[in-house]
Amino acid sequence: MAWTRNVLRVDLTNGTCKSEPLNMEWAQQYLGQRGLATKYFVSEVDPKVDPLSPANKMIMTTGPLTGTPVSTGGRYSVVTKGALTGAIACSNSGGYFGAELKFAGWDMIIFEGKSLKPVYLSIVNDQAELKDAAHLWGKSTWHTEETIKKEHQDPLTRVCSIGRAGENGVMYACIINDLHRAAGRSGVGTVMGSKNLKAVAVRGTNGVSTIRDPKAFMAATVAAKKVLADNAVTGQGLPTYGTQVLMNVINEMGALPTRNHRDVQFEEARKISAEAMAEKRPSDGKSHLVTNNACFGCTIACGRISKIDETHFSVVNKPEYWGASGGLEYEAAWALGAANGVGDLEALQYANLLCNEEGFDPISFGATVGAAMELYELGILTKEQIGMEAPFGSAKAVCEMAEMTARGEGFGKELGQGSARLCEKYGRPDLSMTVKKQEFPAYDSRAIQGMGLTYATSNRGACHLRSYTVASEVLGIPFKTDPLVTEGKAGLVKAFQDATSVFDSAGVCVFTTFAWSLADLQPQLDAACEGNWTMEKLAEVGERIYNMERLFNNAAGFTAKDDDLPPRLKTEAAKTGPAKGLVSGIDKMRPEYYQLRGWDEQGVPSKETLGRLGL
Amino acid sequence: MKINFKLFAMLQDYLPAEGRRDNALQVELVEGTTIQQVIERFGLPQKSCHLVLVNGSFIPPADRAALVLKDGETLSIWPPIAGG
Numbered sequence: 001m002a003w004t005r006n007v008l009r010v011d012l013t014n015g016t017c018k019s020e021p022l023n024m025e026w027a028q029q030y031l032g033q034r035g036l037a038t039k040y041f042v043s044e045v046d047p048k049v050d051p052l053s054p055a056n057k058m059i060m061t062t063g064p065l066t067g068t069p070v071s072t073g074g075r076y077s078v079v080t081k082g083a084l085t086g087a088i089a090c091s092n093s094g095g096y097f098g099a100e101l102k103f104a105g106w107d108m109i110i111f112e113g114k115s116l117k118p119v120y121l122s123i124v125n126d127q128a129e130l131k132d133a134a135h136l137w138g139k140s141t142w143h144t145e146e147t148i149k150k151e152h153q154d155p156l157t158r159v160c161s162i163g164r165a166g167e168n169g170v171m172y173a174c175i176i177n178d179l180h181r182a183a184g185r186s187g188v189g190t191v192m193g194s195k196n197l198k199a200v201a202v203r204g205t206n207g208v209s210t211i212r213d214p215k216a217f218m219a220a221t222v223a224a225k226k227v228l229a230d231n232a233v234t235g236q237g238l239p240t241y242g243t244q245v246l247m248n249v250i251n252e253m254g255a256l257p258t259r260n261h262r263d264v265q266f267e268e269a270r271k272i273s274a275e276a277m278a279e280k281r282p283s284d285g286k287s288h289l290v291t292n293n294a295c296f297g298c299t300i301a302c303g304r305i306s307k308i309d310e311t312h313f314s315v316v317n318k319p320e321y322w323g324a325s326g327g328l329e330y331e332a333a334w335a336l337g338a339a340n341g342v343g344d345l346e347a348l349q350y351a352n353l354l355c356n357e358e359g360f361d362p363i364s365f366g367a368t369v370g371a372a373m374e375l376y377e378l379g380i381l382t383k384e385q386i387g388m389e390a391p392f393g394s395a396k397a398v399c400e401m402a403e404m405t406a407r408g409e410g411f412g413k414e415l416g417q418g419s420a421r422l423c424e425k426y427g428r429p430d431l432s433m434t435v436k437k438q439e440f441p442a443y444d445s446r447a448i449q450g451m452g453l454t455y456a457t458s459n460r461g462a463c464h465l466r467s468y469t470v471a472s473e474v475l476g477i478p479f480k481t482d483p484l485v486t487e488g489k490a491g492l493v494k495a496f497q498d499a500t501s502v503f504d505s506a507g508v509c510v511f512t513t514f515a516w517s518l519a520d521l522q523p524q525l526d527a528a529c530e531g532n533w534t535m536e537k538l539a540e541v542g543e544r545i546y547n548m549e550r551l552f553n554n555a556a557g558f559t560a561k562d563d564d565l566p567p568r569l570k571t572e573a574a575k576t577g578p579a580k581g582l583v584s585g586i587d588k589m590r591p592e593y594y595q596l597r598g599w600d601e602q603g604v605p606s607k608e609t610l611g612r613l614g615l
Numbered sequence: 616m617k618i619n620f621k622l623f624a625m626l627q628d629y630l631p632a633e634g635r636r637d638n639a640l641q642v643e644l645v646e647g648t649t650i651q652q653v654i655e656r657f658g659l660p661q662k663s664c665h666l667v668l669v670n671g672s673f674i675p676p677a678d679r680a681a682l683v684l685k686d687g688e689t690l691s692i693w694p695p696i697a698g699g
Contacts, residue, residue, distance in 0.1 A: 232665070232695035241624050243698030248623050248638065252691050253671045275623060275638055330698045468699055475666065475697055480673065514697045578671040 001210045002064035002528040003027055004105050007040075008128055010121060012195050013054060013113030017121070017128040022107050028531045029614065031538075033063035034090045035505035035545040037079040037108055041088075042548060044110075047555035051081045051187070052169075052194040054114035060101070060160075060200065061109075063507025064529050067102030067208040067296075069218070071225045072509035074099045074296025076183075083187030083194070084171045084364065084418055085436045085461040086556060088549045091188045092465070092504060093160075094295030094303075095178030100158035103204025111195060120148070120161075120199040125206060133198040137167065140357045141176040148201045161199035162189045163359030168408030169193065170416035172364035172439075180326025180356045181295065186438060186460050189359050217527035224520050225299050231515035233477070238302040238511065239292050243330035244274035246442075247338075253474065253483070254577015255447035256334065257440065259341045259392045260370035261433050261566075264444045264574045268343025272333050276345055277304070283311050288345060290324045300511055304328060306349060314350035314399045327352040331464075334442035335366025340373055340398055347395035351402040358406035364418055367439035369401050371419035371431050372411075380426050386411045430567050436461035436558065445569055445586070447579035448473050450481070450489040453589045456563045457493065459549035465510060467496030477514055484578060486585035490593035498542035505545060544613040547597075547605050551615065560603040563590060616686035617641050620653065623693045626664075629657050644684060651680040653690060666693040 005022045023040075030036040037059040049055045058080040065073045076098030082089030101109070104125050118133040136144045144161040160177035166189035173189030174182040183189070211217045228234040237245065250256045251269035258266040270276060277289040286307065293303035307324050308315055315321045327333075328349055336348040355362040369390075375381040376390040383389050387410050390397040404412025414422055419439055423432035433440045438461025445452030450469035458466040469492050473483035481488060499518055503510050506525060518538055526533040553562075569584045594601065598609030605615070620642040622630050627638050634640030642653070654664055667674045668691045674682055684690060 232662075233697045237624065237694060237696035238698075241696060245624050245693075245696045246698035248621075248691075249666065249693060249696070252621070252668055252689075270638060275627060279636075464699065470699070471697065475695075476673075477697065480675070482673075511697075511699060 001212055001530045002068065002208065003032065004102065004107050004210060006106050008106050008109045008123070010109060010111050010128070010130070011113050012111060012115040012119070012130070012197060015115070015130050017130065019126070029541065030545060031064065031502065031505040031541050032107065033061050033066070033075065033077050033505045033507055034079065034092070035501060035541060037061035037077065038088065038090060038545065038549060040108070040110065041079050042552045045081065047552050048557070049081060051083045051086060051191055054195070056081050056191060058111045058188065058191050058195065059108055062098050062102045062107055063505055065524065066507030067099040068211065068507070068528060069297065070221045070508060070524050071228055071297060071299040072295065072512055073507050074298065075507050075509055076101060077504065078175055078183040078188040080188055080191045081556070082460060083190035085186050085438050087186070087436050087459060087461055087558060088552045089186035089188055089460050090504070091175070091183035091185050093175070093177055093181050093183040094298070094509060095181030096296045097158040097160045097177035097202065098507070099296040100202045100204050102208055103206050104202050105204065105206050109200070111197060114194065115196040118196050118198050120197065120201060122152070123200070123202040125204055136198045138164065140164065141359050142179060142357050144199050145179060148199060152201060152203070154203055157201050157203045159199055159201045161359070162192050163357060164406055164408065165358045165360035165416070166190055166193035168416065170360050170405060170408070171418045171421070172361040174355070174359045174361050176356060176359045182356070182361070184361045185363065185463060211528050212530050213527045217524065220523040220527045224516065224524055227520055228299050228512065228515050234300045234511070234515040238300050238514070241274040242292065242302050242304045244277060244304065244328060244333055246330045247273035247333060248275065249474065250443065253447060254574060254579050255444045255483070256338050257433070257442065257444045258338045260339065260374040260431065261444065261568055262374070263576070264447055264579060265576050266338040266341070266343070269338060271343040272337040272345050272348060277306065277328065281309055283309050288349070293326070295509070298509065300509070302511060308349045308353070309346045312346040312350070313396070314347055321350065321353055325353055326356055331441050332362035332366070335363045336398055339366050339370040341392035342395050342398050344395035347399050351398050354402040354406050360405060363441055364439040365402065365405060365415070367433055368415050368419040368422060369398055371423055371433065372401070372415060373397070374431055375423070375426055375428065380428060433566055433568070434462055435565065436562055438462045443470055444574070445565060445584045446574040446582050447577060448483040449486050449585055449589070450483070450492055452565055452569065452584040452586045453489055453493045453593055454496070456565055456586055456590065457593060459546065459553055465500070467493045467500060468510070469493060469496055471514065478517065484582060486589050490589050490596050493593060494596050497546050498539065501542040501545040502538050505541070540613065544615060547609065547613055547615055550605060554604060560601070563603055616646060617643055618684050618687070619689040621689065621691040623691070624696055625694050626659060626692055629659055648684055649680055650674060650682050650684065650690060653684070654679070654692070659692065663694040664692050665695040
């Protein structure tokens with residue numbers, strides 16, 4: 001059955017940890033991880049709740065395949081009401097923490113209330129207790145992980161934690177595990193910080209012994225791993241060049257948002273690309289990239305481990321940053337770089353290291369810097385207000401702003417609020433490149449039309465991982481579509497959203513979908529889990545999850561008006577590249593999408609849709 | 616005529632040394648040269664020519680043998696890659 005059937009409920013207000021049985025009826029309807037935890041969340045939490053109040057809850061959750069021998073089966077998610085967005089949040093992370101939680105015998109941890117003082121949760125198999133974290137408060141995620149491992153005298157303890165960003169109320173704070181893997185978006189780390197919960201340390205020695213049909217499961221996982229190995233993308237492209245290989249592709253296509261989306265091509269894109277990461281530097285003759293890296297059970301290994309140039313101005317007297325560490329990945333390189341017009345690879349890696357060390361989302365941070373730089377260039381923000389000169393292209397400004405944000409100092413407090421709140425405060429809300437207050441990732445919706453609809457209708461705010469139509473519109477996976485047209489995109493987005501909901505609920509990485517379809521996942525799930533998991537059942541589960549999230553957001557106060565893009569993308573045409581002269585066709589795609597979803601003109605699921613999905 | 620020829624990821628090894636640093640090379644072509652002829656001239660494996668763009672626009676495999684390049688155009692080619 002793959003689920004452990006055990007839920008750990010942690011009452012932070014009263015300091016108690018209790019075990020309860022997993023609701024297996026819900027598991028059959030929502031599978032696990034994203035779907036099942038969200039079902040728990042929406043059943044227990046008032047949609048109008050203040051995300052930073054004790055009444056908000058936070059769930060750390062695994063999927064039925066987490067911790068099993070399935071490829072990429074190391075995933076866990078954090079479900080809550082997002083601090084940044086006020087919408088449903090579900091942030092997914094790799095590394096080793098998720099599998100360890102499963103090995104300890106838990107499907108999910110539900111955190112409720114708020115501790116009076118800083119604590120961390122310690123789990124060793126079925127033993128869970130809250131411990132004092134006074135000595136960890138004010139420390140980085142790196143320090144926290146190292147300290148807890150030493151205190152537990154067990155280097156195999158896996159730790160997820162917040163850094164100073166989560167403590168200081170940076171609205172896009174992450175939860176970091178295994179040093180550089182992150183439940184990164186929507187401010188799930190901010191919620192964790194608001195509960196005075198510094199970290200979760202887990203050690204599990206039970207393995208996953210609940211596979212329904214072990215023989216069939218092993219046969220299915222071996223076959224699926226061969227699909228990944230034989231596929232040119234997951235077998236060669238991703239392990240060799242990582243996600244960063246997209247930098248030049250997206251730039252050539254004129255879809256690389258540059259200088260707060262003023263432009264769609266960055267003249268220095270190549271300098272911050274995967275190809276540049278692999279080249280030897282003139283300063284020390286070494287390449288930025290050290291090696292690739294895999295999360296638990298992953299046979300793709302797309303992760304990047306790099307070493308920063310020790311002579312770079314950002315780290316010249318800071319040996320603590322000279323070791324090999326995580327990054328750069330495409331999204332971080334874009335947000336810290338092209339979004340601000342910065343082509344200094346080493347500066348981007350330094351800012352990225354700070355994001356990992358202190359736990360904040362490089363996408364939202366970088367995009368917020370881009371908004372601040374535009375406000376500066378327009379004369380709305382001054383050198384005195386920011387504390388430095390901050391024109392587009394300033395690597396020094398990006399580095400210093402990352403330090404200020406991490407520490408919660410000076411203008412860093414304002415940057416920590418995200419671009420929507422920043423631009424609103426200074427009278428230019430139109431300059432915030434966000435949907436539902438969450439910053440866009442690295443694809444311009446004027447040049448990749450499907451991504452505009454993806455962003456607008458993403459339940460957690462602007463996000464590429466809810467329906468990555470780039471796969472089809474750019475990369476030709478599973479088939480090539482024209483990125484410049486709106487026709488057919490409503491159906492494409494819906495199909496990606498529903499399928500992704502299943503992958504996010506299974507315990508595997510969405511990157512498998514570059515090679516796998518649901519038809520590859522289905523036999524693995526069915527062999528692992530009781531309940532006859534057919535293709536039809538999985539398709540329905542995916543659609544049910546997406547609609548459940550939508551219902552929560554609607555009840556929280558979101559309407560069709562929130563399924564929209566900033567005016568810049570609808571009125572200022574792309575200046576260069578294949579999309580020159582085009583704006584986003586979101587207003588054309590949205591009604592068609594609502595219709596396909598079975599929602600009314602206001603984006604509310606019809607009674608018929610809800611009845612069909614059992615909602 | 617001249618085109619701007621760009622090869623990325625694993626394909627960059629097919630560029631002469633002077634082009635590798637920028638992933639780009641100015642290439643002199645006779646009038647009427649097709650994309651497929653450029654691919655063959657540089658010895659690129661067909662199955663590795665996954666993403667072929669001219670001035671940023673995707674050219675489907677079926678069109679590559681017939682599509683004639685024009686002076687000043689940019690031809691960019693990637694093997695199968697992805698990101699996110």
